[in-house]
Amino acid sequence: MTRVKSAPGGQRNWSSSGSASGRKNKERGDGRGKGTRAASWGNIKEREGHKGRQGNAGSTRRSSEGVPRAGVKRSASGLDRRKRKIDDDSWDDDGGGKNLSSSKTKFTRKTASTMNRRKVAPVKGDRLKSESLYKDDSHAGRGSRSKVSDISRGLKGRSALSKNSGASNGKKFDASTEFRHTKMGGAKDVALDEEAADRKKSDESGHITEEEKPRPRLTRVLDRSGKKIKPAKKDVVPDAEEPAPPKKRKRMKLDPYDTSNKRIEESPPIQNVSNAEKVLVKSAPEETEETEMSINAKFRAIQPIPSILSYVEDNLLGRRRLNEIKNAGYNVKISAPLDNVPFSTRTERERIEESVFRNKLEFYAAAKMSSSFPPPTLPEIAFAGVSNVGKSSLLNALTRQWGIVRTSDKPGLTQSINFFRLASKLSLVDLPGYGFAYAKEEVKESWQELVKEYVSTRVGLERVCLLVHTKRGMKPLDYELVDLMERHKTPYQIVLTKTDLVFPIDVARRAVEIQESLKKNKSVVNPVMMVSSKTGAGIRNLRGVLGKLARFIKP
Ligand SMILES: Nc1nc2c(ncn2[C@@H]2O[C@H](COP(=O)(O)OP(=O)(O)OP(=O)(O)O)[C@@H](O)[C@H]2O)c(=O)[nH]1
Numbered sequence: 001m002t003r004v005k006s007a008p009g010g011q012r013n014w015s016s017s018g019s020a021s022g023r024k025n026k027e028r029g030d031g032r033g034k035g036t037r038a039a040s041w042g043n044i045k046e047r048e049g050h051k052g053r054q055g056n057a058g059s060t061r062r063s064s065e066g067v068p069r070a071g072v073k074r075s076a077s078g079l080d081r082r083k084r085k086i087d088d089d090s091w092d093d094d095g096g097g098k099n100l101s102s103s104k105t106k107f108t109r110k111t112a113s114t115m116n117r118r119k120v121a122p123v124k125g126d127r128l129k130s131e132s133l134y135k136d137d138s139h140a141g142r143g144s145r146s147k148v149s150d151i152s153r154g155l156k157g158r159s160a161l162s163k164n165s166g167a168s169n170g171k172k173f174d175a176s177t178e179f180r181h182t183k184m185g186g187a188k189d190v191a192l193d194e195e196a197a198d199r200k201k202s203d204e205s206g207h208i209t210e211e212e213k214p215r216p217r218l219t220r221v222l223d224r225s226g227k228k229i230k231p232a233k234k235d236v237v238p239d240a241e242e243p244a245p246p247k248k249r250k251r252m253k254l255d256p257y258d259t260s261n262k263r264i265e266e267s268p269p270i271q272n273v274s275n276a277e278k279v280l281v282k283s284a285p286e287e288t289e290e291t292e293m294s295i296n297a298k299f300r301a302i303q304p305i306p307s308i309l310s311y312v313e314d315n316l317l318g319r320r321r322l323n324e325i326k327n328a329g330y331n332v333k334i335s336a337p338l339d340n341v342p343f344s345t346r347t348e349r350e351r352i353e354e355s356v357f358r359n360k361l362e363f364y365a366a367a368k369m370s371s372s373f374p375p376p377t378l379p380e381i382a383f384a385g386v387s388n389v390g391k392s393s394l395l396n397a398l399t400r401q402w403g404i405v406r407t408s409d410k411p412g413l414t415q416s417i418n419f420f421r422l423a424s425k426l427s428l429v430d431l432p433g434y435g436f437a438y439a440k441e442e443v444k445e446s447w448q449e450l451v452k453e454y455v456s457t458r459v460g461l462e463r464v465c466l467l468v469h470t471k472r473g474m475k476p477l478d479y480e481l482v483d484l485m486e487r488h489k490t491p492y493q494i495v496l497t498k499t500d501l502v503f504p505i506d507v508a509r510r511a512v513e514i515q516e517s518l519k520k521n522k523s524v525v526n527p528v529m530m531v532s533s534k535t536g537a538g539i540r541n542l543r544g545v546l547g548k549l550a551r552f553i554k555p
């Protein structure tokens with residue numbers, strides 16, 4: 001019965017705080033219990049008073065070491081079991097929950113139960129025997145604290161103190177543990193048997209065993225420690241290798257024109273069929289690249305004619321720095337600054353021709369089919385070319401009337417033939433583009449057909465300005481249109497656009513290249529014109545060329 005009673009008491013102790021311990025003593029209504037509690041509080045006071053010297057654990061330890069034998073004797077010679085238990089309580093309350101690690105708590109708990117059982121032993125010799133067992137037990141890492149409580153019975157206040165105080169208390173406790181270790185022998189098996197028996201009894205009685213009760217506490221301690229450990233995840237798996245940080249891939253900058261590139265040679269050897277297939281798949285686009293490279297290499301091999309090169313330089317065609325344009329005397333603050341000539345060396349006739357483009361640009365007709373074409377009353381100049389080449393922009397640049405003709409960076413904006421007039425002198429026709437555009441295939445084909453019909457049948461068509469992107473050159477569809485115009489003897493002139501996107505030398509190269517490719521054509525009008533609607537380079541010259549087509553004499 002005594003054992004059964006001691007178990008719940010132990011439970012309460014383990015799960016309770018210091019105040020709970022006090023409550024338990026009250027319940028007992030035991031004078032001794034009260035006295036012990038008073039001593040315990042007194043010890044707390046003492047602890048508070050000793051806060052400053054908590055670090056002096058060593059000396060405290062020694063003083064307690066001097067006592068044990070006497071303490072043991074006293075304990076063995078009949079100290080009340082309950083008093084002993086209270087001593088244990090004073091250990092357990094704080095030490096278990098606050099200062100001790102989970103393992104220590106467990107040890108203490110087990111010892112308490114074991115000790116209580118032992119205390120019941122009626123024979124004196126037995127008691128001594130049981131004490132030696134504790135020693136062994138504690139040596140095995142079990143029941144050590146209850147041993148200490150026996151030993152330090154005379155110093156139980158200090159035992160409580162060592163448990164209740166802060167960080168240094170932990171130190172003290174450790175020291176006492178050391179002390180136990182020196183005393184203990186090896187009756188571990190006996191203690192274990194007793195524990196097992198005890199556990200069985202508790203299970204049978206349907207009570208929560210002493211070992212089961214503290215589990216939440218253990219978990220809590222673990223949780224708390226878990227929180228602390230949380231950031232250092234590698235502590236959980238100390239042996240696991242740290243994942244290597246992702247290596248930064250070194251990106252090689254390849255010159256697309258450098259045919260001597262050895263990367264292909266450095267590719268890994270073919271190991272199996274699937275790999276070979278992969279290599280083959282990879283090599284396919286490289287071949288295409290190589291073809292393109294050879295086209296570019298061919299282009300770079302073009303030697304520009306000096307006259308064209310000097311024309312490019314004089315008109316500041318090609319990509320230029322703002323300072324260069326500034327130093328040449330142009331006002332860079334206005335749009336298309338190169339079209340705003342600071343001084344004029346033109347003749348009177350040239351100025352009159354150019355002045356045609358000073359007239360107001362008026363939209364007067366749009367056609368999506370040949371039957372919708374307006375009557376040919378004015379000389380017409382049409383602007384043809386692939387989508388997005390800059391046809392509509394050029395119209396605006398020539399007239400310096402920005403916004404009359406709609407433009408967009410999205411290919412396929414102009415979808416019908418739009419007719420504009422400059423007074424009664426000239427008609428400018430904006431054609432829909434061909435090639436890539438954001439439109440359905442059949443729609444694009446219809447545009448192309450319309451353009452073909454216009455350039456081949458339109459009466460009064462004085463010239464078709466075939467606009468070519470300076471960077472990209474002429475496309476097959478351009479050549480197709482050229483052939484058509486050749487067949488119908490429609491005069492056409494090549495106009496290189498967006499010259500500001502390439503180097504001056506490449507502007508000259510492109511002009512030479514196209515001139516060469518069309519030199520056998522009869523309807524082509526030379527020279528190749530070069531413009532930039534953005535910077536205004538070459539616009540004035542184009543005006544001069546096209547202005548000659550205007551009607552100056554009233555019909
Ligand atoms: N850098 C530069 N951009 C230009 C030049 N001319 C036109 N652009 C731009 O090129 C884009 C297309 O211009 P558009 O005039 O609409 O071309 P488009 O040939 O009429 O196009 P579609 O009507 O779709 O056939 C626009 O974003 C223009 O701003 C130029 O000389 N230099």
Ligand SMILES: [Mg+2]
Nearest residue numbers: 391392413414
């Ligand atoms: Mg357009």
